Amino acid sequence: MAGDGSLDGVAAFAVSVGSTGPVRMLSRESAAESGDEAVRPVFAPRTMIDHRPADMVVEVDAGTPIAVLCDVLAAAGQRTILDGCGPPGTTIGAVLGAGRSSVDRLGDGSLTDALLGASLVLHNGRVATIGGQTVKNVTGYDLCRLVVGSRGTLGFLARVILRTRPVPHHSVWVRLTAEPTGALAALDRPNAILHDLVSGTLHVHLCGGDGYVAEQLDRLSALGQPEMIDGPPELPAHRWSLAPASAAGLSPDDIGDSLVRAVKEVGVGIVHADRPAPSRTLSPSIRSWHQALWDRFDPAERLNPGERRRVLS
Amino acid sequence: MTELARVVGEGGVLGGGDRHVYRKDASTYAGIDPVAVVFPRSVEQVEALVGVARRFATPIVTRGAGTGLAGGAVVIDRSIVLVTTRMRSVLDIDTTNRIAWVEPGVLNLDLQHRLVEVGHHFAPDPSSQQACTLGGNVANNSGGPHCLASGVTTAHVAALHVVGADGVRRELGGTDPEPAGLDLRGLMVGSEGTLGIVTAIAVRLTPNPRRVATVLASFDDLDLASDAVSAVIAAGIVPAALEMMDGPLAAVVEDFVHAGFPVHAAAVLLVELDGSPASVHDELHGVTTVLERCGATTVATAADEAQRAGWWKGRKSAFGAIARIKPDYYLHDTVVPRTKLTLVLRQIRDAVAAEGLVVHNVFHAGDGNLHPLVLFDAREPGVMERVHRCGDAIVAASLAAGGVLSGEHGIGIEKRDHMGEQFDDVSLEVQEWARAALDPDALLNPSKVLPAARGCGDLAELPDGVWI
Numbered sequence: 001m002a003g004d005g006s007l008d009g010v011a012a013f014a015v016s017v018g019s020t021g022p023v024r025m026l027s028r029e030s031a032a033e034s035g036d037e038a039v040r041p042v043f044a045p046r047t048m049i050d051h052r053p054a055d056m057v058v059e060v061d062a063g064t065p066i067a068v069l070c071d072v073l074a075a076a077g078q079r080t081i082l083d084g085c086g087p088p089g090t091t092i093g094a095v096l097g098a099g100r101s102s103v104d105r106l107g108d109g110s111l112t113d114a115l116l117g118a119s120l121v122l123h124n125g126r127v128a129t130i131g132g133q134t135v136k137n138v139t140g141y142d143l144c145r146l147v148v149g150s151r152g153t154l155g156f157l158a159r160v161i162l163r164t165r166p167v168p169h170h171s172v173w174v175r176l177t178a179e180p181t182g183a184l185a186a187l188d189r190p191n192a193i194l195h196d197l198v199s200g201t202l203h204v205h206l207c208g209g210d211g212y213v214a215e216q217l218d219r220l221s222a223l224g225q226p227e228m229i230d231g232p233p234e235l236p237a238h239r240w241s242l243a244p245a246s247a248a249g250l251s252p253d254d255i256g257d258s259l260v261r262a263v264k265e266v267g268v269g270i271v272h273a274d275r276p277a278p279s280r281t282l283s284p285s286i287r288s289w290h291q292a293l294w295d296r297f298d299p300a301e302r303l304n305p306g307e308r309r310r311v312l313s
Numbered sequence: 314m315t316e317l318a319r320v321v322g323e324g325g326v327l328g329g330g331d332r333h334v335y336r337k338d339a340s341t342y343a344g345i346d347p348v349a350v351v352f353p354r355s356v357e358q359v360e361a362l363v364g365v366a367r368r369f370a371t372p373i374v375t376r377g378a379g380t381g382l383a384g385g386a387v388v389i390d391r392s393i394v395l396v397t398t399r400m401r402s403v404l405d406i407d408t409t410n411r412i413a414w415v416e417p418g419v420l421n422l423d424l425q426h427r428l429v430e431v432g433h434h435f436a437p438d439p440s441s442q443q444a445c446t447l448g449g450n451v452a453n454n455s456g457g458p459h460c461l462a463s464g465v466t467t468a469h470v471a472a473l474h475v476v477g478a479d480g481v482r483r484e485l486g487g488t489d490p491e492p493a494g495l496d497l498r499g500l501m502v503g504s505e506g507t508l509g510i511v512t513a514i515a516v517r518l519t520p521n522p523r524r525v526a527t528v529l530a531s532f533d534d535l536d537l538a539s540d541a542v543s544a545v546i547a548a549g550i551v552p553a554a555l556e557m558m559d560g561p562l563a564a565v566v567e568d569f570v571h572a573g574f575p576v577h578a579a580a581v582l583l584v585e586l587d588g589s590p591a592s593v594h595d596e597l598h599g600v601t602t603v604l605e606r607c608g609a610t611t612v613a614t615a616a617d618e619a620q621r622a623g624w625w626k627g628r629k630s631a632f633g634a635i636a637r638i639k640p641d642y643y644l645h646d647t648v649v650p651r652t653k654l655t656l657v658l659r660q661i662r663d664a665v666a667a668e669g670l671v672v673h674n675v676f677h678a679g680d681g682n683l684h685p686l687v688l689f690d691a692r693e694p695g696v697m698e699r700v701h702r703c704g705d706a707i708v709a710a711s712l713a714a715g716g717v718l719s720g721e722h723g724i725g726i727e728k729r730d731h732m733g734e735q736f737d738d739v740s741l742e743v744q745e746w747a748r749a750a751l752d753p754d755a756l757l758n759p760s761k762v763l764p765a766a767r768g769c770g771d772l773a774e775l776p777d778g779v780w781i
Contacts, residue, residue: 052650052652053547054543054546054547054651054652055650055651055652055681056546057650077549099491099496100491101490101491105490109464109468110468110490112496112499113464113468120743122739122743126739127739128739128740128742128743129736129737129740130740130743132648132716132717132735133650133715133716133717134648134649134650134680134681134715134716134717134720135648135651135680135681136456136460136465136648136677136680136681136682136720136721137648137717137719137720138453138454138456138465138503138719138720138721138722138723139717139718139719139724139728139732139735140724140732140736140744140762140763141500141503141504141508141744141747141748141762142454142467142499142500142502142503142504143500143743143744143747145467145496145499145500146495146496146497146499146500146747148496149495149496150495154495155743165551166549166550166551167549188522188523188588188589188592189588189589189592208589208591208592209591209592209595210595211591211592211594211595212588212589212591212592212595214591215589215590215591215592216589239491241489241490241491241492242489243410243412243487243488243489244409244410244411244490245407245409245410246489248409265490267411268490269489269490270490270491280493282493282494283483283484285477285481285482285483286483286484286485286494286497289477289483289497289750289751290494290495290497292750292751292753293495293746293747293750293751295750296746296747296749296750297743297746297750311493311494311495312493312494313493
């Protein structure tokens with residue numbers, strides 16, 4: 001962070017972003033996919049900076065793959081909720097830029113809660129500090145939440161400070177056939193309940209100690225026959241966002257004809273389907289505030305050009 | 314006045330000498346009389362009031378119950394004060410979606426009472442929850458003891474209806490988990506009335522836990538208690554609440570509330586665990602083991618709900634009990650990395666002692682959120698300068714330890730001019746971009762949050778009559 005004398009990687013990244021011409025932030029792995037020669041690719045640094053387990057924070061460059069972060073934290077018995085937000089090679093910056101929580105949102109909370117602070121490279125090539133290093137902070141405007149999900153259109157994340165959590169003693173996935181709302185009501189703080197709309201199967205993720213897991217499995221046994229499995233099911237590619245009650249009432253026919261798979265996150269409202277979600281249209285007044293922010297944060301639209309459309313959809 | 318009365322009726326606008334009451338909030342800052350005070354009852358009236366303010370180029374300071382401690386609702390510019398306390402309906406409670414829509418003037422505790430019957434609660438529980446409004450909670454991104462595991466207000470707000478400085482009504486966020494667009498809801502929460510006027514809030518409801526266990530531990534050394542806080546977290550346990558109170562203050566509280574607090578301890582920790590019966594059982598064993606290993610002289614678990622309620626009443630009565638020691642106190646709010654608690658508490662104690670004053674501490678230790686209370690008697694000549702220097706020392710010690718200016722009270726005017734100590738010029742400029750994008754004419758609560766030279770207002774320094 002600014003002022004700690006360790007900005008070399010961030011400073012070099014800021015120089016590469018510069019102040020003129022369109023730039024796109026890519027991971028090293030996806031560089032070949034940039035596709036547009038008129039847009040210069042830039043790469044965020046990828047160094048582990050500092051893990052402070054007792055403070056439950058980690059400072060890490062945004063170009064670091066989430067699998068690398070996961071391994072480092074696991075050695076100290078901790079994790080972040082970025083786990084499972086993408087394939088292991090996905091960078092931290094890409095996960096936060098997309099702003100999509102993992103299937104464990106029911107227990108872990110929203111991805112936006114993970115980002116405590118960051119060094120943000122601006123459209124003019126300068127570096128701003130947003131947020132802070134502490135787990136609680138209401139100092140000034142909450143730009144961390146604004147940046148998560150902004151797909152780099154407000155600035156490029158160079159280095160981040162993330163909230164960490166203890167790795168649970170047990171992380172157990174079970175499969176059973178049961179009524180989803182009944183499972184939600186019966187369980188205490190399950191990490192995830194996934195309901196396959198076509199097969200009717202539930203996949204439940206339980207995280208905790210011996211006593212907790214045994215207790216919750218007992219409750220599931222009253223609803224069906226839980227069977228231990230290795231992990232969550234493979235999910236269809238498209239993502240729908242509905243109020244939980246709307247998702248609960250969703251039938252396969254509501255999604256589309258000849259639907260092969262659709263899996264909903266019970267109690268959350270995300271539905272993973274093999275059909276694209278209906279397009280969403282923001283009101284003109286909401287779009288005007290987006291434009292006003294972009295006019296200030298990147299007046300020439302040089303940061304990740306074209307991504308604003310995806311932010312709005 | 315005529316224009317305002319046309320919008321809210323004669324009974325909805327206050328002029329004359331009664332405006333004086335709305336100069337200030339619960340902070341120690343005295344403001345100036347507002348131009349007028351208005352009490353809208355609907356979003357349509359708020360829209361119309363913004364229109365009047367725009368026509369007359371007169372800023373609006375929005376306030377709820379006025380319990381803010383950072384001066385966010387203090388009037389320091391020629392302004393209209395818009396009070397939300399007549400917008401106090403709970404519009405809908407939807408346990409299927411775990412959402413309640415409320416108007417901004419609903420009191421935090423009133424909502425909690427409404428939610429008891431449906432087995433849910435709203436997680437943020439500021440110490441002022443009997444009086445503070447949910448609109449104020451949103452404006453300040455308020456916290457409370459039970460925000461350690463579950464986060465402050467922003468983690469518990471799904472959507473907002475706001476009226477912007479352009480007089481247009483918008484819905485930010487949504488009741489679905491991933492609304493389209495930038496997280497404008499997240500930007501609005503904690504913006505202290507400078508980006509929009511909140512007219513309705515969709516708060517997230519949390520199911521009540523099946524089991525709760527509360528532990529009271531005493532220590533004969535403040536440093537040992539601070540170290541125990543880190544040890545609990547390092548053991549992989551994140552309690553629902555982890556509070557600390559210094560021993561002398563606990564003794565005063567005990568004399569005031571008779572909650573069963575120790576009267577000869579150097580420090581007291583209040584730890585609450587909640588969840589399933591099995592998880593609470595396991596964590597209770599873990600917490601008591603850690604506390605004993607860290608040198609606690611007593612560790613007790615609440616035997617029943619009455620004892621638990623008594624302990625929490627004691628914790629939440631601490632500020633009131635201070636009056637038994639000194640007539641006035643200055644309550645600060647900073648956050649430090651929890652591993653720096655011991656160091657920073659010692660630095661604060663020494664800095665305050667150097668000014669010939671006394672400090673007590675009652676705070677959210679689990680997330681490092683300090684609340685030093687500097688005690689003084691305002692009748693003592695020159696004491697305010699010493700109190701002010703103590704405040705500066707608290708900020709300096711917290712920032713030097715890697716901390717931040719505020720954990721739950723906000724910036725207001727209290728810490729506005731300290732913002733440059735946490736953020737460099739580039740970082741402050743980015744915050745200004747956000748503000749200028751949504752309120753380019755500085756109509757909403759100008760001269761707050763950002764430093765004077767950076768804010769949209771032209772105020773270079775606090776006017777006469779504003780004191781700390």
